[in-house]
Amino acid sequence: MAVHCEHLQVLYCTVSVRTEPDAGDISPVFHNTRACFRDCGGQAGGKERSLHTCHNTDHLARCEGKGLWKMDVVVELSTSWPSFPESPWRQVDWSEETKEVLMESVRSYKPACCSVAAARVLLIGPVGAGKSSFISSVQSMFYGRVVNRAMVGSSSSSSTSFTKQLQSFQLYSSRERDGKNMALTLSDMAGLGEGNSPTLHDTLATIKGHVPEGYTFSACSPVGSDTPGYVKEPHRAEKVHCVAFVVSALELSSYSQTMTSTFQQLRKHISALGVHQVALLTHVDKLVKASDITQVYRSLPLKHAMVKAGDLLGLPVSSIVPVKNYSEELELEAHTDTLLLKAVDHILQYVELNFRDHPQGPQQADDADSAVSFSSRPSSLEN
Ligand SMILES: Nc1nc2c(ncn2[C@@H]2O[C@H](COP(=O)(O)OP(=O)(O)O)[C@@H](O)[C@H]2O)c(=O)[nH]1
Numbered sequence: 001m002a003v004h005c006e007h008l009q010v011l012y013c014t015v016s017v018r019t020e021p022d023a024g025d026i027s028p029v030f031h032n033t034r035a036c037f038r039d040c041g042g043q044a045g046g047k048e049r050s051l052h053t054c055h056n057t058d059h060l061a062r063c064e065g066k067g068l069w070k071m072d073v074v075v076e077l078s079t080s081w082p083s084f085p086e087s088p089w090r091q092v093d094w095s096e097e098t099k100e101v102l103m104e105s106v107r108s109y110k111p112a113c114c115s116v117a118a119a120r121v122l123l124i125g126p127v128g129a130g131k132s133s134f135i136s137s138v139q140s141m142f143y144g145r146v147v148n149r150a151m152v153g154s155s156s157s158s159s160t161s162f163t164k165q166l167q168s169f170q171l172y173s174s175r176e177r178d179g180k181n182m183a184l185t186l187s188d189m190a191g192l193g194e195g196n197s198p199t200l201h202d203t204l205a206t207i208k209g210h211v212p213e214g215y216t217f218s219a220c221s222p223v224g225s226d227t228p229g230y231v232k233e234p235h236r237a238e239k240v241h242c243v244a245f246v247v248s249a250l251e252l253s254s255y256s257q258t259m260t261s262t263f264q265q266l267r268k269h270i271s272a273l274g275v276h277q278v279a280l281l282t283h284v285d286k287l288v289k290a291s292d293i294t295q296v297y298r299s300l301p302l303k304h305a306m307v308k309a310g311d312l313l314g315l316p317v318s319s320i321v322p323v324k325n326y327s328e329e330l331e332l333e334a335h336t337d338t339l340l341l342k343a344v345d346h347i348l349q350y351v352e353l354n355f356r357d358h359p360q361g362p363q364q365a366d367d368a369d370s371a372v373s374f375s376s377r378p379s380s381l382e383n
């Protein structure tokens, strides 16, 4: 049985949970729980502590006297140990051979649309969710070592986006200078939720391919035909073929109601453009022991987080994949790579759906402008 307690205001750390009426006498066991503490100012990027495995509330009581804390914690109640389900709820082959096969299939991927040389995927998500990290992590795998290709922010600066512009990265298939580029471009943009986050209008313009590479988004100057470099009639290759929402498993309880409605607006308008959407749930190493990422599909806290991410985004859990980005490591790790490759493979399935559903190109052109007119005042996603 899993019980989810969120936003407990912990002063003296008395944690009470409600159980099913027929649950009988259960002593709570805090099992494999990581709790994220933020100071009550609610500032993202506040101090963060991890409680790796706490078997009782003594660990929590240590917070006493340090002020009022807000705690997001997934508690698994169990009468016996261990409480991992016997079989994982998604099957993953973690072997080196499968990793190599996946890697080769991504490396040799070719879009099922001959006029498009590289599939274009736009990453959208709140500041600090791990968009840039995902791009860097995927590039790192093919590069053979951890590199920070997309500009990743620090965890303490995660309330402001390090990425301000539209930046697209066609992935290198290897570290060799004469190595080929892969047929996959990942586009990064400023995160949602800060003052200058891209408006709905600008986000849709990006998906339609009108926004020039390197463009710096500004809430007060909407992209339009007078924007320098504006792509008036984008080729299919310049349009976005799949959107990947990126959200952090650590922040699911902290995203504001405004963020939820931002996602709803985005989903509605992007779907109207005929573009498929998937989601990446990052920071899963904070819910599952980083050293044992193979347990990802056995972790009940993670399963709960996936359901919660689905609710936030209005997506079925089957569209969401967990990801652990490289954040502190200098060396690649095979299981982390497998999870990342699974995510890329998942994205590519939806890219292909786009090409197959619309062999001549989606009917997006600018007909979706009837919903969000280029001439109308841009609707800010956060306001
Ligand atoms: N532990 C962990 N840290 C991550 C993960 N993804 C991103 N980070 C860290 O979160 C912070 C923000 O990441 P960044 O990629 O800049 O977020 P962005 O604003 O969405 O582009 C950085 O310090 C990253 O190292 C992850 O999966 N696990």
Ligand SMILES: [Mg+2]
Pocket: 131, 132, 133, 151, 152, 153, 161, 162, 163, 188, 189
């Ligand atoms: Mg970024």
